[in-house]
Amino acid sequence: MSYESLLRWYPKAWRDDNGAVYLAILEDDAKARGRSRPGFGEAWTIRLHGLTERATFKFAFVCAVLAFLSFSAPMVATMPERLSAGAVFISVTPALIAAVLVSRVLATGAFALAVVAALVRARRISASTALLAVSALLFCAATYGVDFAVVNFIGDSPGLILDVIRVGGPVAAAIGVAVVVNDILNRWTPSALRWSISLVAGSLVAFLWSVAVLQQSAALPLAAVALLCVMFTLFANSHGRSAQNPIAMSGATSSHSQRTAMRRFARAATFSGLVGGICLIAHDFNLTWADPWSASVLVVGALSPVPLVVTGGMLCRPLVGAVIHAASVLCWSGLVVLSAALASGPGMTTVQLLLASVLMMAGIALPFGRLLQRGRFVSICVSLGLGATAGLLVGTGVQQVLQVAPFVSAGAALWAFAWLQRQRAETNATPSKAATLV
Structure with a gap:
């Protein structure tokens, strides 16, 4: 295998910018060593470096979208039965079995790839650590699928192989998380303390994740929503910097305008999080003393993300x-329809839920389709898939809006305040920067 063929492991944009120079350096170094072809170790080092160049925030965002869709697969599979008959007990169908299998294997693998890719792009972990972590976590995802397939298609008969699979998956996950944590802490902590913290963190995360996956916990879609928000933010910021649009604005006037918009967004997110959190606590701990008050709590909780949606659209x-203005209007219109459905209580109809779902679907699909810019067909498919899943979550799990909204709002507020703090520190460090730009 030649050096030129190994460059195919790098993304095309990187090859166009750096390929010729990098190839010349590799060939000159090989000629100085009296070699014409790369050795085994050198070839794999080049491949690994090429894969890390492909681990962009965009790739992490796509994996987060895939994890979100996969975790929602069981809900989508049972949607027709829920909407048609309002069934409490769901029939076990081949579609549901396939959806659960997808949610265990594909969602776990996509979630791991998104996190590792983002850490690699942020230069928090090395390429070798990323490769080891991805291998271990993908093996863990595969064991979930094998375990589920054996239990449902062969039978849960005790056997050494099945026991090894059930133990090997969590152990592999613990190893994958431990090496990532160890690499992150490498610069700040001594070796013994670092490995102790890493092993404890890896074991705890692997145990909690395995229990959540095996029990189909509702915490998994919530974790996928949180991951999607984080990856969308990272991708949007990196996209904005590369495109030189106003999210990465320069100049005193534009920077002031950007900070003002971010302050408005932070306050709105804080308000949405507080209102949604109060409603969630009142609902979950049954702090309302009459049915009308309970319905009012659901309505206010459903409407709590409206300030976040409006200011987020402006940002x-x-x-x-x-197009973000139309998307914001569609999203908060869907929340209004949903609140009206919740206010009607037992009189809630399928038409109301379907209308709220369609409005939310359109509101989410529009900006995502514009952001991807990967080709009309791909953008339409991905944006419609993501929007449809979000709409189905609204239509089939009405009260899930009340559960998820406070956490999303709180995460958005923390990110906004952290951004403002970082900008304030940079401004204090370079007080004359704005004057120089003007």
């Missing part, structure tokens, strides 16, 4: 264009 306008 993202430079990134996706004027």
Whole structure:
């Protein structure tokens, strides 16, 4: 295998910018060593470096979308039965079995790839650590699928192989998480303390994740929503910096405008999180003393994300264009319809839920389709898939909006305040930067 063929492991954009120079350096170094072809170790080092160059925030965002869709697969599979008959007990169908299998294997693998890719792109872990972690976590995802397939198609008969699979998956996950944590802490802690913390963190995360996957916990879609928000933010910021749009604005006036918009967004997210959190606590701990108050709590909780949606749309306008205004209107209209359905209590109809689902689907699909810019067909398919899943979550799990909204709002507020703090520190460090730009 030649050096030129190994460059195919790098993304095309990287090859166009750096391929010729990098190839010349490799060939000159090989000629100085009296070799014409790369050795085994050198070839795999080049391959690994090429894969890390492909681990972009965009790739992490796509994996987060895939994890979110996969975790929602069981809910989508049972949607027709829920909407048609309002069934409490769901029939076990081949579609449901396949959906659970997908949610265990594909969602776990996509979740791991998204996290590792983001850490690699942020230069928090090395390429070798990323390769080891991905291998271990993908093996863990595969064991979930094998375990589920054996139990449902062969039978849960005790056997050494099945026991090894059930133990090997969590152990592999613990190893994958431990090496990542160890690499992150490498610069700040002594070796013994670092490995102790890493092993404890890896064991704890592997245990909790395995229990959640095997029990089909509702915490998994919530974790996928949180991951999707984080990856969307990272991708949007990196996209904005590369495209030189106003999310990465320069100059005193534009920077002031950006900070003002971010302050508005942070306050709105804080308000949405507080209102949604109060409603969630009142609902879950049954702090309402009458049915009308209980319905009011659900309505206010469903409407709590509206300020976040409106100010978030204003903040993202430079990134996706004027289409964000229509998307914001559609999203908060869906929340209004949902709150009206919740206010009607037992009189809630399928038409109301379907209308709220369609409005949310359209509101989410529009900006995502504009952001991807990967080709019309791909953008339409991905944006419609993501929007449809979000709409189905609203239509089939009405009260899930009340459960998820406070956490999303709180995460958005923390990110906004952290961004403002970082900008304030940079401004204090370079007080004359704005004057120089002007």
